[in-house]
Amino acid sequence: MAPQKLKKPPQSPPLFTHTPQGLMESTQRLLDRNQALQDRVVKDVSLSNADFKNVLLPFAQDTNEMSLESHIVGFYQAVSTDPALRDASTEAEKKMDDFFIESSMRDDIFQLVDAAFKKQKDDQSLDAESRRLLEKEHKDYIKMGLGIPQGPDRDRFKAIKKRLSDLSITFQKNLNEEQGGLWLAPEELEGVPQDVIEGLKKGENENAGKLWLTFKYPDYLPLQKYCKNAETRHKVFIANENKCNQNVELFKEALILRDEAARLLGYPNHATFRVEDKMAKTPKTVDDFLGDLRVRLAPAGLKEIEALKKLKQDETGSADNYFLWDYRFYDTLMLERYYQLDQNRIAEYFPLSTSIEGMLNIFEQLFGLVFVRVEGKDRADLSETGRGEDIVWHPDVHLFSVWDDEEQGSEFVGYLYLDLHPRDGKYGHAANFNIQPGFINANGTRRYPATALVCNFSKATPKKPSLLKHDEVVTLFHELGHGIHDLVSKTTYSRFHGTSVVRDFVEAPSQMLENWCWTPSQLRSLSKHWSYLTPEYREAWKASAAEGEQQPPEQMPDDLIQSVVRTQHVNDAIFNLRQLHFGIFDMTVHEPSSHAAITKLDASATFNRLRKDISKMDGPEVLGANDDWGHGEATFGHLIGGYDAGYYGYLSSQVYSADMFYSVFKKDPMNGKEGRRYRHTVLEKGGSQDEMQTLEEFLGRKPSPEAFYKELGIA
Template structure:
């Protein structure tokens, strides 16, 4: 880490001192203020006199002000330990969504925006970002039903939008608060690493669960069990139960896809996918379907070959392998990596203590992008908190905070705040994600407002004797999410609505996916790693206490053979991994591209999900045991399709096309080229969504993007 002395930032970090009551009160206050502004503009400005500066600018500045509070108010439902605060956050988000829907369906506001659009959409006196704002806002009103004549149809459209907002919020809340799990004996969990089983809840004495362990469906329990548990029946039970959690979401998902289709048809679109994709880089569902279809055709033979090899491995283990099940895959994939490629994930994890990996990652971003990260300890937190209390600038004691600065070459300016919330808790968001807490923008007086961004993850907790140790795939996940965080921090836009990761969905993953390449580069793997026994004298003692008799302390640096084993396995069983992504993408398009409204009403989402998975991934599920296709409902656990990736999940794959192209064209030769890193920062990351994303890509590459690097990397060119 940079040894920069603490400097007081020019802007205090946000405070997390809300109560359930204050959340609702604050939400109502800024909604009332926003509504008063809208009413005033409608009263004072006629369509004839409407211009960008007296209509669009006040709206945009109001958006900026609201975003400083609204993002945090909605964030509590993902991270707070207080269920009342989570409930209030959910209620507040619903109020904000309802207000946004009301405002975006006001004819009187649209009349003003429409008048400005007709006058100034090509006005050279407006800067490019302001013209983009005008175009996007105008289109937003049209897509909210203001092209539908006033009356019953428009009222119906409005009711659908409100209901869809409720469905999304409830669906995600159910996932966050899911408390399911299964009781197993230690024998049934044979093979699961001790650092997982030692953290599991134990059954009470004198009850039927005495002597058993409670395995939850949270990632730190679920994935190691699927990868390492030798008992196939346990893996089977865990897999099926996990696919059947949150069954209250089944009806919510079905209602959402039916309502989305109805809303799209009311607007004159043939289906929801056409409605959603026209503003993305792909533009049409046909482009998406062709891309996914082509990829499926190219990957399918490789997938079949990979399954045959994995079946052989299963046969050597069990004596028979006529079927290769969904609950077999993570186990035999891991076993193959260990046996054929000497990839020992538990040994590798010993070299990735969480804190060391974070420091290594931040060092990479410092060198590449010209940044400086200063970790704020309690004294510094007290000094910069507006309340004078350092605890008030975090939502939980475990949260780490950094002030982020430009280095000398970039001008020494302040960049923003980065928060890391790394361990699981009850009621916390269950995956890994980056949340914008406050966007950056230009204030009304022309000064800059700086962003604050949070990484929310679920890595295994440290124990008194051992730090949190990451598997290599967790290192990749952390680097990916930190990539989103950097995008959020270094963005420099005029308006908050284009800040950072506020790009189209089929581009937003590309910058982070590109940065994942650093986790597969030998020199960078070395810089991210250090054996945990070298962290402190206490760590050395703890390692010695757990070491076998006569075992020598490993070297601090990860040995080259271990690094080689990681790099060599990057594309092992890659066809199956990408066929899994294709299953998600094709399912998403299938439910959002029905032939008619009746077709989506009749569609059984669970059967469709499972049947497509079997067809595309080629892995056997319970249907291979004669149980039919209705055995589980994975779509009810799939937050992406309710939380903004609807008719957009393909973006994970199309973003990989762009990320592979950027990496191979610019960084493959020298991933730590600071000159190119800074060019990437200024050309791609700073722009956020303030210009057409294809333009951003072409500016960086110097040409139109190509699929060649992507297909070459997958070995299917």
């Protein structure tokens, strides 16, 4: 716990007090200010005297200031309980996107940026981060069509960019607002954990006696993992694959428009346009990597499926097929039967509250941080309005002020928010959202960041706390890794802050930290049996225990820890083939042979065919269904939300994360000296320098894929 003197941060947390009307007014004010700045720079600066200081710097500083409000404007659509505020957030984001598309296509400003770039691109009197900003901003204008001559083609390019923005926002809104599910009879749910069943809404009238199972993670995943009724798993799987079919046409339109825009810029396809600025540089590099991994993994995947089919045969007497809706069920059964992995018993040792405390403690030891929970009167004291409820967007949200420990200088670092449970209209997966980036103010002082984890774990009940399965522990640790990256970053410009790195590196820091969830000492330190949390929970445990059963040990026993650790790579090939399916689908739809080819492409059929070819699992097509039986691309938010021609980054960044972990942390994961070196060498840099340079500085050499391949057993 931080010393008392650290408890009053030098910067108040942001306020979440917007009304729908106020949100739109704030947005317009920000855009008016930026418009005035653009006009002023064009009026005051000539091509002959244009330089970084009078052209790029004013815009960078305005972007810094604007980001303090603009990120929150867009954030409401992911977390607000007020539909009107979510709608206003969506509308405001569209308004901002349209404005910045117009702004980034102003030829008069581009001419000034171009003049400054030609004059100072190699100017060593500019610091390295400023030179990088100059280079990136100049490239952005080119990529926004300023290299296209004035005329119909440039006008068309602008129209495409605006439509793509609308498509992205509407696509994600449809996902956030999704309210689908199925009414199921209790007998259809045989095997599903009782605490999940107790949390389902009970039917009335024509649905009396039935239970409403949603497609949200806390309902859907336990059903797929534990439901013994294959027909129920099948029915729910198909319904889930078709839950947002209004996005099918939006996805297809985005593919066609992206391809057209890339060709207007002179690229052969959208993938070439997107990959150019990533670590991979060319689609061929990506395709070769994914193709090589596919060849290496395929034999192991088939072997794993054969073992799972044998298990299915033993259970059902028939195993001609291994279906997509068999995947999670028999994987879970295999872990329980052959590896003695009792997921529900393990979950008893991971109450959400103590798991978070344990994770934050690891980050404290590793990175020299201190997390101070802000609640009750402390919230009111921190709030600029004096009202504690104004500095969170929902009563369930946890808030921490984050500090350097004494050895690191006891300075303030930023704010961390945790929004952990599902609710209507909320973002449906697990993600880290930057609320306010850090940067250097115009007067030279530091602006501190605020970052939020938005997740969907089950809520506690009077009889039992929220308990995490081990894979949920890994997910939480992964997202917290993004949050730490966001908090400890120290860049001059908000553009490069934290996780604002290239897409094929952004996952590496969080993926590396996942290894701590497979380390025996860390599993023990994270664990605490839920019956020790409160006297009430102890009594609830007693009431549910068998007669004469002893209270379990407070921390996870060694046999249970080992049952977790030895399953780390069980069915790894199947999991990574699934990731390969996503990555290869992404590259396939963004590398058409011609524009005519993308207009004719059936994205749903392509998604399903590739899934069968790559994952080696059967879908409904073997039962006579057409190839468009499901529309997985309609829920593939990554490909509309910034990972287009970039999903491969989840796999390629594992190369970097494995290399960093095995080279530096494997022998001693809690080595604080190396943890602090990693913090300052990798996380602190954000995107302020070339990511390969960051990696090489940390490793002391070029990265190697050997640790990754060795970990998968395919070296």
